[in-house]
Amino acid sequence: MAGTISIGDVSSIPPLSSFHWPGRSGERPVATPSKHGRIVDCAVYVDGLRLWDQCTYKNALAEVRERGQGFVWLGLLEPGMELMADVAETFGLHSLAAEDAVKARQRPKLERYDDVLFLVLRTVQYLEHELNSVAEIVDTGEIMVFTGPDFVITVRHGEHGELGGLRKALEAEPAQLALGPGAVLHAVADQVVDTYVAVTADIEEDVDAMEEEVFTPANKLQIEAIYQLKREVVELRRAVKPLALPLQVLTHDTTLPLPKEIRRYLRDVADHHTAVTEQILDFNESLSALINAALAKVSVQQNMDMRKISAWAAMAAVPTAIAGIYGMNFDFIPELRWHYGYPIVIGVMVLLCTGLYANFRRNKWL
Known part of the structure; x- marks a missing residue:
């Protein structure tokens, strides 16, 4: 003192x-x-x-x-x-x-x-x-x-x-x-203002935990939770930030009916408030980056899912096309009445699908 x-x-x-x-x-x-x-x-x-x-x-x-x-x-x-x-x-x-x-x-x-x-x-x-x-x-x-x-x-x-x-x-x-x-x-x-400091410390732990969840491949964080925390940070900012001007007036306006000693104490309060405000702004930026990262992660996951679906669809298309050809009602189709026609066609289907599967695996589509 x-x-x-x-x-x-x-x-x-x-x-x-x-x-x-x-x-x-x-x-x-x-x-x-x-x-x-x-x-x-x-x-x-x-x-x-x-x-x-x-x-x-x-x-x-x-x-x-x-x-x-x-x-x-x-x-x-x-x-x-x-x-x-x-x-x-x-x-x-x-x-x-x-x-x-x-x-x-x-x-x-x-x-x-x-x-x-x-x-x-x-x-x-x-x-x-x-x-x-x-x-x-x-x-x-x-x-x-x-x-x-x-x-x-x-x-x-x-x-x-x-x-x-x-x-x-x-x-x-x-x-x-x-x-x-x-x-x-x-x-x-x-x-x-001390309460502001305590609350921002708790929210900082939430932000750090969400960052770890977003950038951990095995974890799937719901993006709605990030949006909710960002909304709460916005509410916190609306409660905290406007107090800066009143504290500035209280500490610098010598015409106010306040003792000089009280104004000195209020300067310390204003310093703590400034630090909290800056931290809240950092939270807002960090959560915006997390949202972008989460959206990018979702987009990458969707692309991977689409590649898998496309790969399986391609493998299914080969036997479907061959079966469709032999399902036509034409009298003259090669190997139609051949004794070994059926197992050879089935073998060709299996061979082609195996080749496609190996190729997709090599390109990490599956």
């Missing part, structure tokens, strides 16, 4: 009992599921330390603004319009960003609304599968991050990409959380 970070005097933080929460005295508000979405977690952080297990986001934000320090981290899972509208009104989020957070299926992007940043990231997950299958290989989801001066809101869509472990890891490093909401934004982006 670059630089030295001071988290302040922990002893100066008031005890939990001194916090003022609206409602009955001594009652601890908790986040509750909603039929229009779910609040996964909500907490107040001051100097990098978590001061409350769970709380309603309205009370948490009121306490932070009354104290003038710290920030609220609210985690949402697939919120509906009703829940997201209330969150947007409470935290002052722009209606367009709130609508995007509900609808999902957004392209990775970074938007700024005054002092609020809205970052959209696509999450990916590798699905185990058989090499020759045409099953889905990459599953995608979304994580959206709102950051303001005193809050950070993470919105997740999809079964994977959960942030519970990330929150615990950050809480174990108060110095990092002390940097504010930007530290959460960096941690989320870092975790997502």
Whole structure:
């Protein structure tokens, strides 16, 4: 970690009992599921330390603004319009960003609304599968991050990409959380890009295995499996590549409300993202070459099959032609009434077919 970070005097933080929460005295508000979405977690952080297990986001934000320090981290899972509208009104989020957070299926992007940043990231997950299958290989989801001066809101869509472990890891490093909401934004982006690295490593193994199958003469790889993997790589590229521009803005735009230290961390994330993007492009080129190789292999196999069929047809044509001639209804055909005519004709047929077979074998048609 670059630089030295001071988290302040922990002893100066008031005890939990001194916090003022609206409602009955001594009652601890908790986040509750909603039929229009779910609040996964909500907490107040001051100097990098978590001061409350769970709380309603309205009370948490009121306490932070009354104290003038710290920030609220609210985690949402697939919120509906009703829940997201209330969150947007409470935290002052722009209606367009709130609508995007509900609808999902957004392209990775970074938007700024005054002092609020809205970052959209696509999450990916590798699905185990058989090499020759045409099953889905990459599953995608979304994580959206709102950051303001005193809050950070993470919105997740999809079964994977959960942030519970990330929150615990950050809480174990108060110095990092002390940097504010930007530290959460960096941690989320870092975790997502690390997932990209892991997924590309798994796909690389698939590509290597397919290359071995294609160029092994005895194996017959279904070309549909290569097409399926190429389609999944295209989906992965669509999820990963557009994040390059938001990361570039986050690392180079000094007017954004982000600490300098966070921008330094984001540069490392951007470097990893660039490496993953280049690797995905290599996958696309490799799979295109594999498809061409597989098609060429199929074409060669078809040519070999056609030569075999033609060879057998040629051998069958000789006795067929002779039998056809002697099947004509003419009275004067050579050797027609000769005692040894039949075995001699049969012998000629066998001799000619044996010669053709030997010739085809010598030319590797059979």
